[in-house]
Amino acid sequence: MPFTLRPLLILVSCLLLLWPVPGRAAALERVLLFLGQEHARVLVLLDGEVGEVQSRSMPAVGAAAARSVFTLEGASIDPKLVEAYRAIPGGVEIPVDNLGVRRLVLSQIGGDVQVAVDTMRARGVSTSLIGGRALLVDLLVPGAAPDQSLPDAAALQSWMRGVLNVTADVGPPRDRPRIVVDAGHGGHDPGAVGHAGTHESDIVLALARKVGAGLERELGAEVIYTRDDDTFIPLSGRAALANARDADIFLSIHANASVSPDVWGITTFYLDVASDAAAAAVAARENRAVVTAAGGAQDAADLVMGELVVSGTSALSRRLALEVHQSVIGQVTSTYGASRVHDIGVQTAMFYVLVSPRMPSILFEASFVTHPEDELRLRTPTFQNILADAIVRGVGSYLEVARDE
Numbered sequence: 242m243p244f245t246l247r248p249l250l251i252l253v254s255c256l257l258l259l260w261p262v263p264g265r266a267a268a269l270e271r272v273l274l275f276l277g278q279e280h281a282r283v284l285v286l287l288d289g290e291v292g293e294v295q296s297r298s299m300p301a302v303g304a305a306a307a308r309s310v311f312t313l314e315g316a317s318i319d320p321k322l323v324e325a326y327r328a329i330p331g332g333v334e335i336p337v338d339n340l341g342v343r344r345l346v347l348s349q350i351g352g353d354v355q356v357a358v359d360t361m362r363a364r365g366v367s368t369s370l371i372g373g374r375a376l377l378v379d380l381l382v383p384g385a386a387p388d389q390s391l392p393d394a395a396a397l398q399s400w401m402r403g404v405l406n407v408t409a410d411v412g413p414p415r416d417r418p419r420i421v422v423d424a425g426h427g428g429h430d431p432g433a434v435g436h437a438g439t440h441e442s443d444i445v446l447a448l449a450r451k452v453g454a455g456l457e458r459e460l461g462a463e464v465i466y467t468r469d470d471d472t473f474i475p476l477s478g479r480a481a482l483a484n485a486r487d488a489d490i491f492l493s494i495h496a497n498a499s500v501s502p503d504v505w506g507i508t509t510f511y512l513d514v515a516s517d518a519a520a521a522a523v524a525a526r527e528n529r530a531v532v533t534a535a536g537g538a539q540d541a542a543d544l545v546m547g548e549l550v551v552s553g554t555s556a557l558s559r560r561l562a563l564e565v566h567q568s569v570i571g572q573v574t575s576t577y578g579a580s581r582v583h584d585i586g587v588q589t590a591m592f593y594v595l596v597s598p599r600m601p602s603i604l605f606e607a608s609f610v611t612h613p614e615d616e617l618r619l620r621t622p623t624f625q626n627i628l629a630d631a632i633v634r635g636v637g638s639y640l641e642v643a644r645d646e
């Protein structure tokens with residue numbers, strides 16, 4: 242083969258890659274929702290060019306929510322999104338129930354994707370393209386001022402550059418796994434506070450120490466704590482530490498809270514492992530949005546830049562979450578009996594603290610400090626020991642699986 246042909250072939254194949262394939266619909270890969278007061282911002286990411294977009298808004302009628310709809314012509318829904326969320330006839334539902342937004346519904350209608358956002362009150366809809374492959378949609382209560390705490394288009398663009406260009410390079414865990422154990426809150430931030438006066442920050446510190454000691458003892462892990470005393474650590478610093486130390490696993494430990502004293506149980510969350518680090522520039526904004534979005538009795542530090550809504554799934558974080566969660570539920574059930582365990586399950590959410598770590602990461606919610614029985618049990622060393630042992634066993638199972646793959 243003449244030596245001049247090779248570069249030409251490469252050039253041609255590059256052109257083919259860059260050339261839009263006619264008739265192929267761009268797939269909707271991610272939907273991110275940023276919540277502010279009376280203002281929600283939806284970022285829709287596709288794997289190709291955004292085509293024509295139509296939008297409209299409908300008022301609430303009777304018990305039916307108000308609905309804002311935008312339609313992406315010539316688009317499809319990435320199957321990973323379908324897997325990740327609740328399937329309903331004709332589409333997928335993403336429940337939100339926060340700050341006036343009830344839910345998102347994604348539907349494939351012929352060759353188009355319709356995104357419907359159900360809200361308590363009708364909202365004006367405006368759309369703009371950012372970066373060709375992303376659509377930014379603002380849903381604003383009429384007369385309300387845009388919420389300045391939400392990330393703006395420039396911030397989102399810099400975040401996307403990071404997320405879309407940086408692929409997480411997750412190798413097998415080390416023989417001596419390096420694990421960052423993150424006790425939530427601390428210092429001037431007590432986290433959730435129970436009726437009996439329990440501070441989440443104290444409970445999770447005690448639990449984190451037990452988990453860390455167990456990981457060292459049982460798994461020979463190298464444990465790094467984000468905090469080992471009652472000090473405040475910014476959310477962005479927690480993931481940054483895990484990244485700087487190139488940890489194999491990031492475990493964030495929290496206790497949950499609800500405005501209702503009846504809500505109780507155990508949950509494990511995970512997020513996309515490929516979430517970016519280069520998004521540091523956006524972090525400050527997100528942090529402000531966290532405070533705005535959370536407000537009131539909610540656990541500010543547990544919420545992200547608004548609530549959630551992630552891409553498909555991160556297989557490794559999901560696996561880690563499942564192993565830990567199953568181990569905990571199994572152990573707590575066998576100790577206390579099924580009637581004293583409420584298994585909320587493994588869930589995904591866009592927790593701020595899970596946005597940037599570049600390794601499999603989970604956020605464990607040990608129970609509700611706002612539930613009287615959960616609160617009292619959380620304070621007992623017995624319960625903390627059971628949780629810690631079960632978390633360690635779950636991590637051990639995960640490591641076995643991850644090493645085999």
Ligand SMILES: [Zn+2]
Nearest residue numbers: 425432495543
């Ligand atoms: Zn918390």
